[in-house]
Structure formats: C-alpha cells, structure tokens
Amino acid sequence: MPAVARAIDALRRGWPVAIGPFSLLAIDTADAGQLAAFDPDSQADVLLSASRAETLKLANQREAANPGHAVRIERAPWLDFDAATALADPALDLATPFKGPFRAIAAGDQQAADAALELARIAGVLPAFFVLERVGADALSPADIDVFSDPANLRLATRARLPVEADEGAEIVAFRTADGGDMHVALILGGPDGTPPLVRLHSECLTGDVLGSLKCDCGPQLHAALKEISGAGWGILLYLRQEGRGIGLVNKLRAYALQDQGFDTVDANTRLGFRIDARDFRVAARMLELLGQRRIRLLTNNPMKVAELEKAGIEVTERVPHRVAANPHNEKYLATKRDRTGHQL
Numbered sequence: 001m002p003a004v005a006r007a008i009d010a011l012r013r014g015w016p017v018a019i020g021p022f023s024l025l026a027i028d029t030a031d032a033g034q035l036a037a038f039d040p041d042s043q044a045d046v047l048l049s050a051s052r053a054e055t056l057k058l059a060n061q062r063e064a065a066n067p068g069h070a071v072r073i074e075r076a077p078w079l080d081f082d083a084a085t086a087l088a089d090p091a092l093d094l095a096t097p098f099k100g101p102f103r104a105i106a107a108g109d110q111q112a113a114d115a116a117l118e119l120a121r122i123a124g125v126l127p128a129f130f131v132l133e134r135v136g137a138d139a140l141s142p143a144d145i146d147v148f149s150d151p152a153n154l155r156l157a158t159r160a161r162l163p164v165e166a167d168e169g170a171e172i173v174a175f176r177t178a179d180g181g182d183m184h185v186a187l188i189l190g191g192p193d194g195t196p197p198l199v200r201l202h203s204e205c206l207t208g209d210v211l212g213s214l215k216c217d218c219g220p221q222l223h224a225a226l227k228e229i230s231g232a233g234w235g236i237l238l239y240l241r242q243e244g245r246g247i248g249l250v251n252k253l254r255a256y257a258l259q260d261q262g263f264d265t266v267d268a269n270t271r272l273g274f275r276i277d278a279r280d281f282r283v284a285a286r287m288l289e290l291l292g293q294r295r296i297r298l299l300t301n302n303p304m305k306v307a308e309l310e311k312a313g314i315e316v317t318e319r320v321p322h323r324v325a326a327n328p329h330n331e332k333y334l335a336t337k338r339d340r341t342g343h344q345l
C-alpha cells in the first residue's frame with residue numbers, strides 16, 4: 001500500500017509512475033524536460049479519459065465500443081509536450097486550434113489504463129498521461145489502487161471535546177487510514193437519545209467553507225447544518241475531504257475557469273475528463289459504522305447520497321431537505337444541481 005502513496009506523490013511532482021505494464025508521466029505536472037528524460041525517442045502515446053476524448057471528438061469506434069474507459073492516442077510527430085497539454089487541459093480548448101489528426105488505438109491493458117486515470121483523480125491532477133509499455137520492477141496493480149481507496153482501511157484516530165458556536169458540548173472525532181490517505185472528521189453535537197441521529201455529509205469546499213465564496217452554497221449549508229443538528233437534539237456532521245466533488249482543489253478551480261467561459265458545473269467536470277460527481281460515499285458509511293450509528297436521518301437535497309449510504313449498509317429512515325437561500329452568483333449553479341444532477345431543490 002505505501003507504494004500507492006508514493007505513486008500519488010510522484011504524480012504531483014511530475015515524476016513517472018508504473019502501473020501494470022505501463023510507465024506513465026502525468027501531463028499536468030510534468031514539463032518538456034521531464035518528458036525528454038522519460039521518453040528520449042518520442043515513442044510515448046497519450047492516455048486520456050473517455051469524456052475528455054469525447055469533448056475533443058477523438059472518441060472513435062473503439063471508444064464507443066468501450067464507453068467510460070481510458071482512450072489511448074497514438075503518438076504523432078506533432079504531438080509534443082505543448083500539443084499534449086492542449087489535449088489534457090480544457091482551458092486551452094477555445095484558444096488552441098488543434099493540429100492532428102490524432103488516432104485512437106487499443107489501450108493495451110485496459111484495467112491498468114483505467115486505474116491510472118483513477119490514480120490521477122486521487123492525486124488531484126488532470127487524468128492525462130504520456131504512456132509507454134515498459135515493465136517496471138515495482139509496478140502497481142489496479143488492485144493496489146482499489147485497496148488504497150477501500151474504506152475498510154479507515155480507523156478512528158482520536159476524539160476530543162470541541163466547543164463550537166452551535167454546541168458548546170460538541171465532540172470532534174478524527175479518522176485516518178494506515179496509508180496516509182485523506183483524513184476525515186466527524187463533529188458530534190448533543191448525545192445519543194435513542195433516536196437516529198440527524199446526519200449531514202459535508203464535502204470539503206475551501207472556497208465556500210473558509211473564504212465565503214458566493215459561487216456555491218457550501219458555506220451557508222455547513223453553518224445551517226450545524227444549527228439544525230443542534231436544534232434536533234443530537235446528530236453528526238461528517239466533514240469529508242472530497243474537495244470539488246472528489247476532483248481536488250486545483251481541478252475544481254479549473255472547473256470554475258471553464259464556468260467563466262460559459263460551461264456549467266456538469267460540463268466543466270466532463271471537459272476536464274472527470275465524472276460529474278467523483279465522490280465515494282462508502283467512506284461516510286464506514287465513519288458512521290465506527291461511530292456505532294447504522295440508522296440515521298440524513299440532511300440533504302441529493303438523493304444519490306441516500307442511495308449510496310443505503311448501498312453501503314446504512315439505513316436512512318428519513319431524508320430531511322437542506323435548502324439555503326440563493327444569491328445572484330450561485331443561482332445558475334443551484335439550477336444546474338436541480339436540473340442536471342437530481343437535487344431536490
């Protein structure tokens with residue numbers, strides 16, 4: 001498992017990683033010099049996500065037969081570092097006329113190719129690589145990456161009293177994984193009273209939670225949730241380290257830049273090459289289990305959260321709506337949540 005943590009670190013630094021039969025260099029974090037060292041003979045192909053390939057109209061019959069999977073683009077003389085960056089990063093879509101033509105070919109080991117894209121998401125880098133078939137002694141397997149994300153690895157690390165505005169008697173509980181994955185926390189307000197706790201799953205949003213961003217509703221939702229839970233007598237707020245619906249802060253800010261170009265929150269994620277919602281709510285179920293709460297009332301407008309928790313063995317006895325007032329900056333975002341991602345607003 002430490003090998004996965006090392007690979008995540010390497011991706012963030014623009015260093016090569018090995019997965020299955022592949023040696024991979026993340027286009028997002030590497031530079032032309034690192035590419036020359038990685039691939040002195042200009043042999044490397046490019047690996048992209050299906051949704052990115054679709055945006056670029058590079059999804060040919062091969063991809064259509066295998067939707068949702070990594071797409072491999074054959075190396076061509078004009079596919080240098082800058083051209084690859086334009087393939088990887090949608091910020092340049094409107095500005096950069098494509099050279100090409102580019103040709104999609106068989107990915108090779110599809111499972112390993114898909115695992116590479118998932119590792120990029122976990123590392124918070126764009127899901128796009130230079131790729132070579134080169135067997136490395138300590139290559140990761142796709143199963144290693146699954147194990148890394150398995151919420152069964154989550155452990156309760158420590159708990160302490162934390163007086164907060166909403167409840168001076170609150171308690172904070174920290175969770176962590178053996179491999180140094182993201183650290184999640186729970187805030188318990190009030191104490192068990194024999195009824196299912198009112199629970200809020202809050203996904204990290206640095207811009208909204210800390211900076212008072214008006215682009216989303218996260219900040220007001222966070223504070224309203226704490227108030228509501230304390231008013232209900234008792235409950236739990238899970239603060240989940242799933243910034244940007246699981247794509248990381250840098251990629252979320254890239255999504256914001258695309259929104260400045262007129263794309264909505266859904267299309268921005270797709271253009272970046274990510275799923276519309278890349279969060280894994282099994283981790284929330286595991287935290288509730290470690291806190292001894294398998295029956296809950298859930299504060300959310302998002303039916304997917306209810307479904308995912310139930311799938312992971314948590315009984316949601318009631319969905320409690322969690323609406324906050326809109327402002328002129330987040331009106332469109334909230335409308336998109338209602339119209340395109342099934343939020344009950």
Ligand SMILES: Nc1nc2c(ncn2[C@@H]2O[C@H](COP(=O)(O)OP(=O)(O)OP(=O)(O)O)[C@@H](O)[C@H]2O)c(=O)[nH]1
Nearest residue numbers: 203204205216242243244245252255265300301302
């Ligand atoms: N990728 C991306 N993430 C965003 C954007 N705006 C907010 N987020 C993230 O979205 C998460 C909050 O999710 P929402 O979809 O607003 O709400 P929800 O949690 O699904 O649903 P509710 O429980 O009803 O609030 C946080 O992690 C934010 O950082 C955006 O435009 N793009």
Ligand SMILES: [Zn+2]
Nearest residue numbers: 205208216218
């Ligand atoms: Zn937000």
